[in-house]
Amino acid sequence: MPIHVSFKSMARGMGKEYKEGKVVCRDFTDGSKVCISEKAWSVFFATLNKKGWDESKSMPKSTSEALEEWLRKKMEQESEEVKNVGEVEKIKQSKFVEKWIKAKGLEVKDE
Numbered sequence: 001m002p003i004h005v006s007f008k009s010m011a012r013g014m015g016k017e018y019k020e021g022k023v024v025c026r027d028f029t030d031g032s033k034v035c036i037s038e039k040a041w042s043v044f045f046a047t048l049n050k051k052g053w054d055e056s057k058s059m060p061k062s063t064s065e066a067l068e069e070w071l072r073k074k075m076e077q078e079s080e081e082v083k084n085v086g087e088v089e090k091i092k093q094s095k096f097v098e099k100w101i102k103a104k105g106l107e108v109k110d111e
Contacts (some may be wrong), residue, residue: 005060
């Protein structure tokens, strides 16, 4: 899969900094290739992994943009958890479920 063109300058910068090892060429989404050392590619991908960036997508424009994305995902996750808690409460309050629980000799404990 080609690397997004927005990472091209980062890759070239890594190539200038790290010159050890065999030269490897990789494709970019604009059809170009960047040829840098294996060490440079290793550092490039380690940096992407550390930052949580996907090389097939555009590089985040700023730290605040990445933070906003993380917060949005976190809020969606918490919203889903709250929704699930609401569903559990509805089930607990159901007369059918209440009768079934009593018939089985069980009890529902609130946390």
